[in-house]
Amino acid sequence: MGDPALSRRGFLAASAAAGVSMTALSACGGDSDGGSSSGTTTVEWWNISTTQPTKDVWAGLARQFEAQNPKVKIKVVQLENDAYKSKMTALTASGKLPDIFHTWGGGVLRQQVEAGLVEDLGERTAPWSEGLLKVAKEPYLIDDKVYGIPFDIGMIGFWYNKALFRRAGIAQPPTTWSGFLDAVRKLKAAGTTPIALAGKEKWPGMYYWAYLAMRTAGANALGKANDAKDFTGDGFVRAGQHLQELVDLQPFQKGFLGAAYSTPTGQAAAVGNGRAAMELMGQWAPVVQADAGKGLGADLGFFPFPAVEGGRGAITEVFGGGGGHALRKGAPQAAVDFLKFFASAATDTTLVKKTGVLPVVPSAESALTDPNLTAVQAQLKAATGFQLYLDQAYAPAVGQEVNDSVAALVAGSKSPRQVAESITKAAKEEQ
Known part of the structure; x- marks a missing residue:
């Protein structure tokens, strides 16, 4: 906290x-x-x-x-x-x-x-x-x-276009990280942009690192690391490495680093207009997709963030x-x-x-x-662990550093270890 x-x-x-x-x-x-x-x-x-x-x-x-x-x-x-x-x-x-x-x-x-x-x-x-x-x-x-x-409660998960998944030959939403990366490859091979991301606003990218940290280190690790002022543990570095695996596939829409979330040319609109197959976002996503774009109607689906093979976390541990x-x-x-x-x-x-x-x-x-x-509500009710948004769970300067460092990794200017070290430095400075 x-x-x-x-x-x-x-x-x-x-x-x-x-x-x-x-x-x-x-x-x-x-x-x-x-x-x-x-x-x-x-x-x-x-x-x-x-x-x-x-x-x-x-x-x-x-x-x-x-x-x-x-x-x-x-x-x-x-x-x-x-x-x-x-x-x-x-x-x-x-x-x-x-x-x-x-x-x-x-x-x-x-x-x-x-x-x-x-x-x-x-x-x-x-x-x-x-x-x-x-x-x-x-x-x-x-x-x-x-x-x-x-007045609201919810979680972050993947919102996806069922029609684009079918066109790429993806029968079911992935439940593992390796399966997720395979789905990204299939979408690219089918000529579809796999993921929309609002790189300009930074916080949407943080969701990936946070979930990967939960999946590799476990749901309680993020709170413990904040208390200890140390995010350099192996689980956090591996979270960055897994995110690097995704970034290396170039899965995001053209110009994503300058894209906002809710504008007519932003992340939500890219999914809502069928230009990207999925986004990692909260339960408000369908409303914003329809407002910024057209909305997908019956083609819109939801699935939880996949489990990471060999990680300590479970797919039933939610972030939101x-x-x-x-x-x-x-x-x-x-x-x-x-x-x-x-x-x-x-x-x-x-x-x-x-x-x-x-x-x-x-x-x-x-x-x-x-x-x-x-479906979101069912996931919440079945949750075996819960982690509040990092830029709210942590002190403001630490939360901002998480957003900034993860954005730098996504942009190619920080390594997974440098992300962990930068967040640790910010946490120690809060003491």
Whole structure:
């Protein structure tokens, strides 16, 4: 989870590196008293729902809450993933977070909590949050206290085009790494781009190294390595070597190093438009594929990350997480009320039906009809191990180094051992 001692200097350095102007920070909800002389409470809600249909669905939920609470105004701020992370790093350094903000939990949330910036939600949400799906709440528990309320849970896996697999003579999705590499070769031989990757954004590439580390070293190894500040073990080097095997096959689309994730020419669109056979992505992938491209409909399938022969990990150990909301310290009661509204069965059912998330309210599970999302949920329920996204599980600087180093390996500028050494160096510097 990262070093327990918060370094405000580290946050300040990170915010300077992010290049976020203080002008961009001045609108933060933490700068106000959460109310006005008119008797209306304004609550600022920062989230990363920038793609359709989620963007409009979430905005509509804010308006619905306002209609039910006439004296509350929800000011919605929606930012793309990387921009959000950069601005939140700077906001944390400034000591003023939004009233309600998106969180993945893990090391980033821990640092915000240890800076005294996040509200302890235990007593204020206990009457209704205790019924939420247990695994979905785990990323937001810090020292047995509740600092976030989940709205989503899921895992990373391969989303693939069944028609392109059939054309390449691949009868079934691969279950082993050697089988996966063989599938890549068959797709290339059939004239199909095997994999779409958003190389520009770095985090999608991290998924490969993280899963390969889990498969070679075991699900618990990533947490243990972070605690020990040492990622130079054989399992981590071999993870990089396996990724190098994939990179050497040149499996990605032309121009992948400059490709974004959700743009019309990015990773999701390449799969959604049938130009690439698969992508390694979370449970939100079908929605983004349809938004950025056309979507594959019945030709879209899902399979878990393959097992690595001789590795300590199992195919039932999953990598992923979900989304949650946290509140700034001292946020108004209206912000707590909004979290309760967002975690209600009615809202969760809407989210499942309209945005493709997996339910965190058990009674909303009946709304899950998509066969691929049902497959993801089945994998989660059968999971024998779980690892939160590394750029969230670890302290921000360590998570960023994982992303940067793996991106360098994919681009051909770092070796598998150099990746392990760079991450270790970043972890030691966090002490």
